[in-house]
Amino acid sequence: MLEEFLGYELINGENASFEFTGSSLSESFYKQLLIAILFAFILMAIVVFFIFRTFVPSLAVIIAAFADILMTLTMINILGMKISSAGIVAFLMLIGYSVDTDILLTTRILKRDEGSLNERIYGAFKTGLTMTLTSLLAITFALFVVKSFSIVLTQIFTVLVIGLGFDILNTWITNVSILKWYVEKKK
Template identity: 35%
Template sequence: MAYFDVPEIEYTRYSNRQLAAVPLAVLAVALLVLSGSFLVYGTPVPLGMDFAGGTELTVQTTTPEGEIAASFDQTPESVTGTGTENQYIVRFSSTDSAALTDQATDSDTGLEPDGDAEIVQSVSSTSASFGAGSQQTAMLGLVVAFVGMSAIAFLLFRTFVPSIAIVISAFSDLVIPLAFMRLVDIPLSLGTVAGLLMLIGYSVDSDILLNNHVLRRSGDFYESTYRAMRTGVTMTVTSMAAMLVMAVSAYVFGIGLLASIGIILFVGLAADLMNTYMLNLCLLRWYKFEGVRR
């Protein structure tokens, strides 16, 4: 396996408080963003149609993208291209799909047809009650995954500080992308929940790798840390590059969901680098040199 040229950081130059300060400050800002969003909007992150309910029309029309909204009585939540010429996805909070279809095809005020193609290519509608049920199921899945990850961490190391370091890092890896979603208005959907579940797995992998090298393998603390970084940073940076390429490619071809998942994973993996090799590491160092009673 090829490695990046990972620099050997002189951790002895920094105290545990200095190492923990940056990731904890970022986590605090992320929690502040989510709390403020909950107070203002009623939800920590914007909810997609899967969870909030609504209607999605795929339309084929020569009407310019900026003028599509004028054909409907209700202002669309969003209008995005699909990558196919003259084809757009129009999303509404309303669940009255029949009325929206009629408005799109109205000969006087509706959308302009694109040749012989039907204006409305497909219709997808989700009721508010079904969306609320899906939201509860998705949140339950995230909680179960996080609790399961925490239990595995405690079973593997059976000591409080190394285990709680993994849990705190994973929690921060999850909260920071959620705050990012709020800031850039990426809606929470079944697809983005899948991306968040993947982040939990990535986080546990890198944190357990570091803990295992430091606590269970021979060698000096900093030597063990550098060995773990060579593998962990290589894997994480490679994954970040792959997610960035996926996000950019999906955006170019108009695949919004894949673009959202890619950018969420990219941000989450960047947070994981910070949390693993600053926050987790400072807790391990404290445990190794000060917390362990000999």
């Protein structure tokens, strides 16, 4: 069938490579990806604690990233999707997106002095929401383009669209509230 589509014969070793991936190899790869997520999360936590050197803001970043993953997993489960290795890779990407906006917010609030607290939050909000919405729109468009022909990309983009939606809530409601409380309490 593939040869008919391509218009030429596939010859193993010459113009094609045929490999079999058994269930034990796939299962091992899946477990390694889950370990990679855990390892990435631990390294992210260490880096965040190193950058901010204070417990509450660092914990707020970690909680927001964890909430993004947990809420996305919950929605994926509600939708009845089965997560493949592509989905796990999307969760690794989601950690990056989540931490990016949370660090932007935390840095603007804690390490900048110009403007009031609310002005710093608003400035971070404009920048962070622009970043997230740009990614969300691009990924949503890509999801509609690839939905009909790529299961792998569909799963990656679906996880990211759901996760970025939750990231907006977790960053700009939960994390802002925690950080604002922390800064006002510190005064």
